[in-house]
Amino acid sequence: MSMVDPHTTLLKLLGQATHAFERELNRELRAALRDDLRPAHYAVFRYLAPEGSRISELAQEAGMTQQSMGELVAHMERCGYVERTVDPSDRRARLVVLTSEGRAALGIAAEQIRRIEHRLATSLGERGSAELRQWLGRVPEALAD
Incomplete structure (x- = not known):
């Protein structure tokens, strides 16, 4: 077990943990799915509401520009994971929704996440993981206004 420098910020540690988790998830997903998903695409899956989301909402949640999110969505649309449909609450707007292939990919990702969490629990112990x-x-909550 490596020692953590007590001067390392929590933000850096959280970022490193997120990067390690996503790197492992990406490795496993690329083995289980086609080789067309990258960690940047996970923002779409992560923030997409079950009923669908507008690109502007996804971009805001992910902290990126609408143009960048639009490019991610376009790539995922070409790969068959999402599609754009008319927003029933505003027929001028479009919603990004999962396709059946996208839902299947999300199910595979959920299983991979459970496996990674199990590995962490094995390493940290059940109590440490909890x-x-x-x-x-x-x-x-601690950082809320």
């Missing part, structure tokens, strides 16, 4: 989950779950 405590990590509890502490991370409290961060948004």
Whole structure:
């Protein structure tokens, strides 16, 4: 077990943990799916509402420009994971929704995430894993206005 420099910021540690988790998820997904998804595409899956989302909403949630999110969505649309449909609440707008292939990919990702979390629990111990989950779950509340 490596020692963590006590001067390393929590933000850096959280970023490193996220990067390691997503790197492993990407490795496993690329083995299980076609080789056309990259970590940047996970923002679409991560923030897409079950009923669909507008590109502007996805971009805002992901902290990126609408143009960049539009490019990610266009790529995922070409790959068959999402499609754009008319927004029933405003027929001028479009919603990004999962296709059946996108839902299947999300199911595969969920299984891979469970496997990675199991590996973490094995490494950290059940108690350590549960405590990590509890502490991370409290961060948004602790930082809320």
